[in-house]
Amino acid sequence: xxLNIHKLSARQIPTLGTGFHxxxxxxxxxxxxxxxxxxxxxxxxYGKTREIGLGATHSQSLADARTLAGKMRNAxxxxxxxxxxxxxxxxxxxxxxxxxxxxxxLIETKKxxxxxxxxxxxxxxxxxxxxYPEIGHLQPNEVSLAHIKKILLPLWTDKxxxxxxxxxxxxxxxxxxxxxGLREGENPARWKGxxxxxxxxxxxxxxxxxxxxxxxxxxxxxxxxIRKKDSISxxxxxxxxxxxxxxxxARGATWxxxxxxxxxxxxxxxxxxxxxxxxxxxxKESISIIKEMKKKHDEELLFPxxxxxxxxxxxxxxxxxxxxxxxxxxxxxSTFRQWAAEKTNYPSAVCELALSHVxxxxxxxxxxxxxxxxxxxxxxxxxxxxxxx
Numbered sequence: 520x521x522l523n524i525h526k527l528s529a530r531q532i533p534t535l536g537t538g539f540h541x542x543x544x545x546x547x548x549x550x551x552x553x554x555x556x557x558x559x560x561x562x563x564x565y566g567k568t569r570e571i572g573l574g575a576t577h578s579q580s581l582a583d584a585r586t587l588a589g590k591m592r593n594a595x596x597x598x599x600x601x602x603x604x605x606x607x608x609x610x611x612x613x614x615x616x617x618x619x620x621x622x623x624x625l626i627e628t629k630k631x632x633x634x635x636x637x638x639x640x641x642x643x644x645x646x647x648x649x650x651y652p653e654i655g656h657l658q659p660n661e662v663s664l665a666h667i668k669k670i671l672l673p674l675w676t677d678k679x680x681x682x683x684x685x686x687x688x689x690x691x692x693x694x695x696x697x698x699x700g701l702r703e704g705e706n707p708a709r710w711k712g713x714x715x716x717x718x719x720x721x722x723x724x725x726x727x728x729x730x731x732x733x734x735x736x737x738x739x740x741x742x743x744x745i746r747k748k749d750s751i752s753x754x755x756x757x758x759x760x761x762x763x764x765x766x767x768x769a770r771g772a773t774w775x776x777x778x779x780x781x782x783x784x785x786x787x788x789x790x791x792x793x794x795x796x797x798x799x800x801x802x803k804e805s806i807s808i809i810k811e812m813k814k815k816h817d818e819e820l821l822f823p824x825x826x827x828x829x830x831x832x833x834x835x836x837x838x839x840x841x842x843x844x845x846x847x848x849x850x851x852x853s854t855f856r857q858w859a860a861e862k863t864n865y866p867s868a869v870c871e872l873a874l875s876h877v878x879x880x881x882x883x884x885x886x887x888x889x890x891x892x893x894x895x896x897x898x899x900x901x902x903x904x905x906x907x908x
Contacts, residue, residue, distance in 0.1 A: 525585065526543050527541075527548060527581065529581050532548065532556065536550060537551065538550060542581075542584075542585065544592055545560050545561050545562050545588060546558065546573075546584060546585060547560075551698075551700075555697075555699055556575065557573070557574060557575045557576065557699070557700020558572070558573035558575075558579055558587075559571070559572055560573055560587070560591050560601065562592075570703075571591070571601060572701065572703070573588070575699045575701060578616070616701055617658060618650075618651075618655055618656075618662060618692065618696075619655035621692055621695060621696045621701065622646055622650075622655075622688075622692045624695075625692055625695045626639055626643065637794050641684075642688060645684060645685050645688060647828075648767055648770075648829075648832060650685060650688070652824070652826070652828065653669055653670050654666050660696075660702045660703065662693060662702075663707055664713070666707070667686075667707045667708050667714070670689070671685065671686055673832075673833045675718055675719075675721075678849075680721075682721075683721045686710065686714065690706055690709055693708055694706060731845055731846050731850050732846070732850030732851070732853035732857070733843065733846050733851070735854050735857055735905075738760070738851075738906060739905065739906050741842070742757065742760065742906045742907075745757050745842065751812070751822050751823065751830065752830065752838035754811060755769060755830055755835060756835060756848065757804070758772075758808050758809075759851060760906070761804055761902070761903055761906065762784070762799050762801070762805060762899070763851070763855040763874055763899070764786070765792065765849070765875075766832055766835060766848045766849060767790075768786055769821075770822055770829045770830045770832070771790055771820070771829050772786075772820065773821065774821065777801075779810075782801040782806060783798055783799070784801055784805075785797070785799075786799065791875060792875070797875045798892055800895055800899045802900050802902070802903030804903050804906075804907075805903070809821065835848055836848055852874055855873075856870060858905065859898065862905070863901060865894065865897075865898050866894075868891065869894045872890060872891050872895060873898055
């Protein structure tokens, strides 16, 4: 007859006080003073006691935790690493307790208290663009300071405000995971005492760093160099320059947004910084890029990344640095605006709308109902012709 090692009952789980409560065989219920309850498997390896989190009690029942702990004991007896059982277990699958799934649950619980749906969308967009490609698939307890540095360092100088928000959101998600028993220890995304020892203060960077823009008279030569490249990054960068849009708007472009017959790219409001739908006139070269992408792949995104999903900001910036080290992708919008002001006679309102800038003059904006599309079409065609020189 098998020995019954179990000491806990399902009725005790929600009532036991702060501390570690043994169920036997290395399985413990850990209760924090915050009220969070999670399962932990403890074992000795090479003379050291180690702990592996098995998930919070709201997602793992006592029976599930016992089954998982039993598999881990068997693995240890065979000389295998008990931690490998976590990755194979359907009860704690990578899809269920990943950083991404924690983020989605946090957003879902918080968004009813946020002022607008746009705020939730901003969370989702920044996580999708900058965070998920690096740590979205990891469990919260696997996220390290090295991961956080890899995400933030490319953004901290050129996109300080965005980087600050990204850091705050990662910190909040990891704190949420900690409260729910999915992570222990120091939060590597915390500013005070952690990242403030590594990164310069955002306040000292934000007001002195500007996007490095290429003088417009040098851009046609750079375009010649870019056209010689056949990578998706090269096509995407050309598209960014020709349309004068923000990098994320181009990298997230889908076939459903393109109307080739009318030569219009309509970016939906939820993908725009202004939260206003933006119609972009497409020049002949822009159309040729779209058709070339159609030949190269059959994915929904025009400019997909190597690992799936949209191409990352870091990838596009890396490509640009390989041919123009001191220029930023966002700086091309400044280049376009300077060219439009100095080399054309288009009204300022047309140039600003081409950049999808919101008119800050409320009175003027009230009278300006049109998006001045026809004039913007002429402007963008002139821009494309200039870049052919």
